[in-house]
Amino acid sequence: MNKKIGLSIAIIIAALIVPVCFHSAVHAGPIKLSYANFPPAPTFPCVQMERWKTEVEKRTNGKVVINTFPGGTLLGAKNMMDGVIMGQADIGCLCMAYQPGRFSVTNATSLPLGLPNAEVSSQVLWELYKAYKPKAFDKVKVLTMFTTAPSNIMSKKPVRSLQDLKGLNLRASGGAAQILKAWGANQVGMPMSATPEALQKGVVEGLFSSLEVLKDFKFAEMCRYVTMTDTVIYPFAVVMNKSAWNALPDGVKKVMGDLAAEQCKWTGTYMDNHVNESLAWSKKNHNLEVIQLPESDQTVMKQQLAPLVTDWKTKAKEKGLPADAIVNDIKKFKKQFGG
Numbered sequence: 001m002n003k004k005i006g007l008s009i010a011i012i013i014a015a016l017i018v019p020v021c022f023h024s025a026v027h028a029g030p031i032k033l034s035y036a037n038f039p040p041a042p043t044f045p046c047v048q049m050e051r052w053k054t055e056v057e058k059r060t061n062g063k064v065v066i067n068t069f070p071g072g073t074l075l076g077a078k079n080m081m082d083g084v085i086m087g088q089a090d091i092g093c094l095c096m097a098y099q100p101g102r103f104s105v106t107n108a109t110s111l112p113l114g115l116p117n118a119e120v121s122s123q124v125l126w127e128l129y130k131a132y133k134p135k136a137f138d139k140v141k142v143l144t145m146f147t148t149a150p151s152n153i154m155s156k157k158p159v160r161s162l163q164d165l166k167g168l169n170l171r172a173s174g175g176a177a178q179i180l181k182a183w184g185a186n187q188v189g190m191p192m193s194a195t196p197e198a199l200q201k202g203v204v205e206g207l208f209s210s211l212e213v214l215k216d217f218k219f220a221e222m223c224r225y226v227t228m229t230d231t232v233i234y235p236f237a238v239v240m241n242k243s244a245w246n247a248l249p250d251g252v253k254k255v256m257g258d259l260a261a262e263q264c265k266w267t268g269t270y271m272d273n274h275v276n277e278s279l280a281w282s283k284k285n286h287n288l289e290v291i292q293l294p295e296s297d298q299t300v301m302k303q304q305l306a307p308l309v310t311d312w313k314t315k316a317k318e319k320g321l322p323a324d325a326i327v328n329d330i331k332k333f334k335k336q337f338g339g
């Protein structure tokens, strides 16, 4: 056989074999999944993401590898859900309060119903999701849910009375925003990831959120005052692209399914403990002052929140949702989990 013909045959054989080898290599290797998150790596949504990744990789014996993308590097706060639906990321973590109308059922956990801490409220949220399987999640697989701890006011100047709140520019979203409005503050809406810049530029004079951010975003450097209200929580969901989920082997689906409720409780507990650490750190390093409002103000503030539940019910009924049952179930689950 002459050299040229020999070379041509070798090239043809290689062209046939290489793709076959490559194809089987792809299938023989681990299943790689991308997981997007919007806030920076040290914050609690990302801490829970890394914990979930570690557990899934361990429990599937390396069959699955999760590549995590914190800090909005793959998807941002507001396009998380649609980005996952479209397959820009396999998995995404989203704060439902940033799209209040879209997640009406699960956002009901942000009503002023006295959820006491993140451990209880995360489990209440998960039960609520399971009980109602809201349409908003039809296009994705929900992997877990969790919430923040109750919100308090962090501010550059002290808020010692209800009067001090009037007209104060404070950042909040969703249910928390409604609460600030009811108290007469000037609520400014934006995702948490936009808040550091807004505080620095003076667009807002504080924020209304769970207190772990004092440390994780170093907000205690700018906000030296905390006024305790222990009100609303923010609900989160971790969702997966439906086709990516459907393509997983049953064993992997089982590992992820079994982890859902456990992850929800783990994150709630982590959040509650981290709030305490964050408060201690802020007091020690930034001389943070924690303010309790006068009881008379607390009573008025409670009364001001009552119409929020009634208003939510009216709007939810207009959308065809069983509003009374949803609120009653939140109260029932709260008791069930010791709240």
Ligand code: DTR
Binding pocket: 039, 043, 044, 045, 095, 148, 172, 173, 191, 192, 193, 208, 209, 210, 213, 234
């Ligand atoms: N409280 C919500 C959600 C939230 C609380 N802590 C963090 C940390 C990182 C991102 C979001 C959140 C909020 O104020 O946006």
